[in-house]
Amino acid sequence: MSTPASLPVPTPAPESGPASANTSPSVEGSGPTAAELLHFVRRVATDAGIVASLPLDPEGRTWIQLEGPGGSEAWLIGWPPGTGTGWHDHADSIGAFTTAAGTLKELSLAARLPTDGWKTLELTEGIDRSRELDTGQGRAFGRHHVHEVLNECATEHAVSVHAYYPPLPRIRRYSRTGNLLRLEQVERPEDWS
Numbered sequence: 782m783s784t785p786a787s788l789p790v791p792t793p794a795p796e797s798g799p800a801s802a803n804t805s806p807s808v809e810g811s812g813p814t815a816a817e818l819l820h821f822v823r824r825v826a827t828d829a830g831i832v833a834s835l836p837l838d839p840e841g842r843t844w845i846q847l848e849g850p851g852g853s854e855a856w857l858i859g860w861p862p863g864t865g866t867g868w869h870d871h872a873d874s875i876g877a878f879t880t881a882a883g884t885l886k887e888l889s890l891a892a893r894l895p896t897d898g899w900k901t902l903e904l905t906e907g908i909d910r911s912r913e914l915d916t917g918q919g920r921a922f923g924r925h926h927v928h929e930v931l932n933e934c935a936t937e938h939a940v941s942v943h944a945y946y947p948p949l950p951r952i953r954r955y956s957r958t959g960n961l962l963r964l965e966q967v968e969r970p971e972d973w974s
Contacts, residue, residue, distance in 0.1 A: 812946040813851040815921035819877035821850050822942040823919055825857070826881035835859050837938050847942070854948035860885065860939040865931035868955035868962070872896075872925065874945040879919025883939030887912050887920070889928035894962075896925055904960045927955065927962070 813821070825831055825847065836843050837859045849855030854874075860883070868888075892908045914920065919942075922928070932939040954966040 813849075813853055813944075815875045815877055815923065817850060818853060818875065818944040818946060819879070819919060819921040821853075821855070822877050822879040822944050823917070825855070825942045826879040826917065826919070831857060832881045832940055835940060837861070837940075847944075849944045849946070851946065852948070853944045853946040855942070855944040857881070858941050858943060860930075860932035860941065862932060862934050862936055862938065866929055868927060868929045868957050870894075870925050870927045870953050870955075871945055871949055872951045872953060874947055874949055875921070875923055876926070876943065876945040877919060877921040878914075878930075878941050878943040880914045880916050881940040881942055882916055883932065883934060883937050884916070885914045885939050885941055886931045886933050887914060887928055888931070889922075889926065890962075894925060894927060899964065901961060901963045904962055906960070929957075 831847070835845055835857050839861050841861065842864055843859040845857045847855035847857055887910075889910045889912075890904065890908050891910050892904070894902065912920070930941075949970065951970075952968045953964060954968065956963045956965050
């Protein structure tokens with residue numbers, strides 16, 4: 782992976798209007814909502830200059846850190862063909878991401894998992910979700926959302942914009958075999974430098 786750089790991105794004014802189920806505030810009055818993060822990543826994904834500034838590597842993901850709204854953490858990420866994140870969550874952060882180029886696939890679990898105190902869980906049938914996110918499509922998610930993001934295309938890079946609030950305190954990484962989900966590793970920001 783490349784060394785992260787930073788690009789300033791102006792913070793948009795929040796959209797007004799009704800909120801959907803995935804737009805609950807992070808903590809009352811303390812930061813952007815998931816809806817505001819989704820608005821931000823969608824807007825940045827349409828900025829051709831920012832998207833073009835990302836160096837693409839055929840061997841691994843690349844990224845540039847962006848200035849997110851209201852103290853959030855934001856990233857522009859390049860996905861070579863056949864790459865993915867593995868199963869993970871963003872712990873106590875809410876988030877959003879949008880595909881800026883190409884197509885990404887998100888596999889997720891439609892269940893709230895215990896946050897601590899377990900190493901292996903047996904998942905029930907029917908909780909798996911899959912969605913393809915083409916250019917311009919995105920989604921917001923709440924705390925402890927377990928997912929895997931993939932670029933399944935064999936020939937083209939994908940690019941996406943991500944934002945999290947509060948800035949990521951940790952990422953929990955999981956392995957998955959059939960209906961068994963196993964916590965493998967907990968990463969903290971100091972592990973990423």
